[in-house]
Amino acid sequence: MSAVDLVEHAPPVSRLLSDAAGRALVAARIVEATPDPYLPGHWVLKAGSKVGAVAVHVPGEEQPITLRISPKVPIARLFFLLGYSFDPRGWRDGQVDVAEHREVLPALAHAYERQVERAIGRGLLQGYRATEGSALVVRGRIREAEQIRRRYGAALPVEIAYDEFTTDIAENRLLRAATDRMLRLPGVPRGVRARLLHQRARLAEITPLVRGQQLPQWRPTRLNSRYQHALHLARAILEGASAEHLPGGLRINGFLFDMNKVFEDFVCVALREAMSSYGGRGVLQAKGVHLDQDQRVRMRPDFVWYGERGHPLVVADAKYKAGKAGGYPDADLYQMLAYCTALGLTEGHLVYAKGNVPHASHRVREAGTVLHQRALDLDRAPDALLVDMSTLAQEMIRTAHSDHLR
Structure with missing residues (x-):
């Protein structure tokens, strides 16, 4: 099996690959792949925002290509961002143990196996x-x-x-489906796989999910409290799994996190939690926002905070991209200006994953709208990161109230 190790958004690397393998990577759309103009038989590969591991089965070749893409942030930080988005009150206590693993898939497999053991070790929930x-x-x-x-x-x-x-209930069906899925993924450590097989035997009588079937719904209660961490990870596994047949007989099998979504979910949930004590309500991926009066152009801001009377007071968008030497992308400003115009707000907020400056603001000519661009340093410890989010939320609320009083 040929293995290629990459880092998200890192400079491109050149690797020796067959033409069929290079074309397969192009078709899979997991990484950017182009023939190397300087080295015959080599392909230039560049990872984007997806991290994890996948096996790409190339038609006509016996061995698949394994892509292992590591995140820029430490693995433990990735799981904190992911876990906080799932359950902001329950995932700060270090429940998700990623051990010493430095790759996403082995760490995920280890964390999931530990959580399943805690969930079903004393017997299946009924x-x-x-x-x-x-x-x-x-x-x-x-x-x-x-x-x-x-x-x-x-x-x-x-x-x-x-x-x-x-015992054949939604909670156990989710755990069985995620366990089955994890056992089929490449790169799961042997010891973790053996323990997962033991847990799979405990879930043998649970009805398996049919491929393409909607995931069963569950709600947190006192009775399923010991299951909840495992269920959050199970959903992440099932939603992040990548197993599909593409045109030309190409098949990929693996697991990928999209860091764009991980960062966006964390920022929005953290803002909602930080603003909850101020009244009103925070809405993620707000619906019902239109740019035009005829309501034909729909918009989906990442986060909108509505006051107690139902009026929008804050709009924010999360961008998992670092500022470049010349500043942040102009297109983000145009998008935020459209959000502010549609919501009737004079200030909008763009939150980036790190950057060259912690804060930049722009006052739009003629309109007077102020667009803020703020950087969030993901290298900081979880507690410090949450303090930064709380400070950011307070600043957004302060500007919202001052604008509301004008």
């Missing part, structure tokens, strides 16, 4: 599941309409609906 079926005895209630439609007046069997107390 609960009530709504069940419908046919029976010779009445149990629960009779589905009268279905009885008439299917039985044409016959007394038996009876179409019934009842609540069954079982």
